[in-house]
Amino acid sequence: MSKPLSDHDRKKQISVKGLAGVENVADLKKNYNRHLHFTLVKDRNVSTKRDYYFALAHTVRDHLVGRWIRTQQSYYEKDPKRVYYLSLEFYMGRTLQNTMVNLALENACDEAMYQLGLDMEELQEMEEDAGLGNGGLGRLAACFLDSMASLGLAAYGYGIRYEFGIFNQKISSGWQVEEADDWLRYGNPWEKARPEYMRPVHFYGRTEHHPDGVKWVDTQVVLALPYDTPVPGYRNNIVNTMRLWSAKAPCEFNLKDFNVGGYIQAVLDRNLAENISRVLYPNDNFFEGKELRLKQEYFVVAATLQDIIRRFKASKFGSRDIVRTDFSTLPDKVALLFDITLSFCLAWDICIKTCAYTNHTVLPEALERWPIDLFQTLLPRHLEIIYEINRRHLENPFCLLLVNMAHLCIVGSHAVNGVARIHSDILKATVFKDFYEMDPHKFQNKTNGITPRRWLVMCNPGLAEVIAERIGEDFIRDLDQLKKLCDFVNDEAFIRDIAKVKQENKMKFAVHLEEHYKVKINPNSMFDIQVKRIHEYKRQLLNCLHIITFYNRIKKEPNKQWTPRTIMIGGKAAPGYHTAKMIIRLITAIGEVVNNDPVVGDRLKVIFLENYRVTLAEKAIPAADLSEQISTAGTEASGTGNMKFMLNGALTIGTMDGANVEMAEEAGEDNFFIFGMRVEDVDAMDAKGYNASEYYNHMPELKQAIDQIAGGFFSPKQPDLFKDIVNMLMHHDRFKVFADYQDYIKCQEKVSALYKKPKEWTKKVILNIAGSGKFSSDRTISQYAREIWGVEPTLEKLAAPDDPK
Numbered sequence: 001m002s003k004p005l006s007d008h009d010r011k012k013q014i015s016v017k018g019l020a021g022v023e024n025v026a027d028l029k030k031n032y033n034r035h036l037h038f039t040l041v042k043d044r045n046v047s048t049k050r051d052y053y054f055a056l057a058h059t060v061r062d063h064l065v066g067r068w069i070r071t072q073q074s075y076y077e078k079d080p081k082r083v084y085y086l087s088l089e090f091y092m093g094r095t096l097q098n099t100m101v102n103l104a105l106e107n108a109c110d111e112a113m114y115q116l117g118l119d120m121e122e123l124q125e126m127e128e129d130a131g132l133g134n135g136g137l138g139r140l141a142a143c144f145l146d147s148m149a150s151l152g153l154a155a156y157g158y159g160i161r162y163e164f165g166i167f168n169q170k171i172s173s174g175w176q177v178e179e180a181d182d183w184l185r186y187g188n189p190w191e192k193a194r195p196e197y198m199r200p201v202h203f204y205g206r207t208e209h210h211p212d213g214v215k216w217v218d219t220q221v222v223l224a225l226p227y228d229t230p231v232p233g234y235r236n237n238i239v240n241t242m243r244l245w246s247a248k249a250p251c252e253f254n255l256k257d258f259n260v261g262g263y264i265q266a267v268l269d270r271n272l273a274e275n276i277s278r279v280l281y282p283n284d285n286f287f288e289g290k291e292l293r294l295k296q297e298y299f300v301v302a303a304t305l306q307d308i309i310r311r312f313k314a315s316k317f318g319s320r321d322i323v324r325t326d327f328s329t330l331p332d333k334v335a336l337l338f339d340i341t342l343s344f345c346l347a348w349d350i351c352i353k354t355c356a357y358t359n360h361t362v363l364p365e366a367l368e369r370w371p372i373d374l375f376q377t378l379l380p381r382h383l384e385i386i387y388e389i390n391r392r393h394l395e396n397p398f399c400l401l402l403v404n405m406a407h408l409c410i411v412g413s414h415a416v417n418g419v420a421r422i423h424s425d426i427l428k429a430t431v432f433k434d435f436y437e438m439d440p441h442k443f444q445n446k447t448n449g450i451t452p453r454r455w456l457v458m459c460n461p462g463l464a465e466v467i468a469e470r471i472g473e474d475f476i477r478d479l480d481q482l483k484k485l486c487d488f489v490n491d492e493a494f495i496r497d498i499a500k501v502k503q504e505n506k507m508k509f510a511v512h513l514e515e516h517y518k519v520k521i522n523p524n525s526m527f528d529i530q531v532k533r534i535h536e537y538k539r540q541l542l543n544c545l546h547i548i549t550f551y552n553r554i555k556k557e558p559n560k561q562w563t564p565r566t567i568m569i570g571g572k573a574a575p576g577y578h579t580a581k582m583i584i585r586l587i588t589a590i591g592e593v594v595n596n597d598p599v600v601g602d603r604l605k606v607i608f609l610e611n612y613r614v615t616l617a618e619k620a621i622p623a624a625d626l627s628e629q630i631s632t633a634g635t636e637a638s639g640t641g642n643m644k645f646m647l648n649g650a651l652t653i654g655t656m657d658g659a660n661v662e663m664a665e666e667a668g669e670d671n672f673f674i675f676g677m678r679v680e681d682v683d684a685m686d687a688k689g690y691n692a693s694e695y696y697n698h699m700p701e702l703k704q705a706i707d708q709i710a711g712g713f714f715s716p717k718q719p720d721l722f723k724d725i726v727n728m729l730m731h732h733d734r735f736k737v738f739a740d741y742q743d744y745i746k747c748q749e750k751v752s753a754l755y756k757k758p759k760e761w762t763k764k765v766i767l768n769i770a771g772s773g774k775f776s777s778d779r780t781i782s783q784y785a786r787e788i789w790g791v792e793p794t795l796e797k798l799a800a801p802d803d804p805k
């Protein structure tokens, strides 16, 4: 028997992490020491762990520089059609390990750090997440950037460099408390400011109509200052750019004309302009209608379009660009083209030909409808143009009081798509039915995906290695090759290897949990995880009802052989979303009772995972046995968390919603725990009326659970703490939690039964991994490229530049 390998030795063996050649390691050490000295201005006596992280970040960054410059040079020389991905969110997470993975530097850096007496994993923990997103939509943008670079598209991400990203969530006495995310406090080694490309963006003012055209005058100007972040492709020497705009007041801000406050006040007021890029709005799937948010949307679009047009004018051949808008951002493009040089017809034609609109939700409260008076004040000229678009293109006129941004996007784009098959069908059948009937050829589907680099190779190297041992490494670029794993579904050694990696990941996460939550974890229990934003439609409450039911069953028959579970729920609630915050409080309250009940012991633990974010997803998902994807059918556009779990060897319990439908199809329905109403059932129920009390009255275990919540069983010091939640569930539950309760509980019983047969369980895990190839964002991006953007993925590699020696 071989002796067990230390973490460090094991890493050295892993081929997916790149080779640690001797010269490579020597050069890295030399450059690391150079950066510690010249960049950090420290020696080993006074260096902090953060200094060590920054020195490593700079050392790795140096390997991007030559590739970045040469990629952009090659785009200038070849002038391919560019893709511009505009998004208010890019949820990037950490950059160091991702860069090492994509540049095949991970083993060499690990070895270099080891030789210098440092633990690379510890240094990585010093990096702040770039949390410039709320959830799935922002993370999708980040996965797309990775795929676009890996597929060799000349692509750019454009967004806002928020000074404060998504808040940090603390749990205090069971309640969510928000803390500001001051992610730039210690500096950001991955960005490069480009003040030479600063752009003016205008707001407010009024329009003057002259015989020779329209003028927008008396505006306030804010400058948009770009910061570039490199986006490396997977081992192809391509490095694209994510350009994020920061708001800067002009020097003369508030100092001219009718300003009354005087010099000091004028300088203090610069904050007002610079607030535009201060903070990310923390709502997921919810439209708040704040003026500052409309300013942010216009700011990113106006700055980006100027940048695109500058690049277009400076291009060698005169390129054929495409703008892809994620939000309702296009009137700005029209305005620019319309008033400056072109006729309305030509400008509108260019707008439609260049823009494509992706819809990300069907929830009515999430769709943007801006009040006319707000629009009128902030962007008076743009409102006039919207009226003109309305007059010419919309049969059924806009509501007179609101600008419906989704409708504007549909008429202003040549393609409209949803993000999973079922979601795209719902758009055509209900949400955008009229538009579909007018223009059926515009409507498409592009099922979402995730990047297998971050969501497998980087976060679960053990699994990536076990797979690579059987089918080679090409699946990392071409995830469909995971299908080859079907051949190994009866291979005893492979089954053992897959189960072993999962157990190792669980042990590692259990250590993290015990440190963090002071709860003793049973590593043999099923790790049952639901991590995503807290929202009524995602139905964390249905999960709670299962937990309570399971708890009551253990209490009723304490000597039965229950399948032990550690149930983890994590996610942020929007600070203004009262019900979501109460859901968090309920989860922590259930945990307090269940986790301290000696009858239960280690057969059930309930843990609220604090501060769920990209970095925590990377730790939790590889450790999951069971993935909870239990939204009401018809409400989750796609989901991407579901795909991360599938790729990392969890089984899914889920409704026929979003991408779950296609995941079950790929894995085989026998290997998927499907329950609950289908969309048709939900629609039928809406037609006849949902009556929660019928379920409550006819299901004793449901009644018991609700009575316990309502009666203070989980909040003895405050028996009526959850009265709002109970009232909602009983009387105005839009998401019909009770209607799926019984089927959910039955399905969970099947899950528990299968978990008792580890080999059968693992075989289904293998078939899920084998079926997860479709959910690579490389596939998604290839389809966007060919079917909407009119560009061809190249898969070409650039020549390697001279790396720092």
Ligand SMILES: *Cc1c(COP(=O)(O)O)cnc(C)c1O
Residues within 6 Å of the ligand: 134, 135, 136, 137, 139, 531, 532, 533, 612, 613, 614, 615, 617, 638, 639, 640, 641, 642, 644
């Ligand atoms: C993938 C991801 C999401 C999206 O999860 P869903 O379950 O699809 O809502 C949200 N937050 C983070 C941090 C993620 O990584």
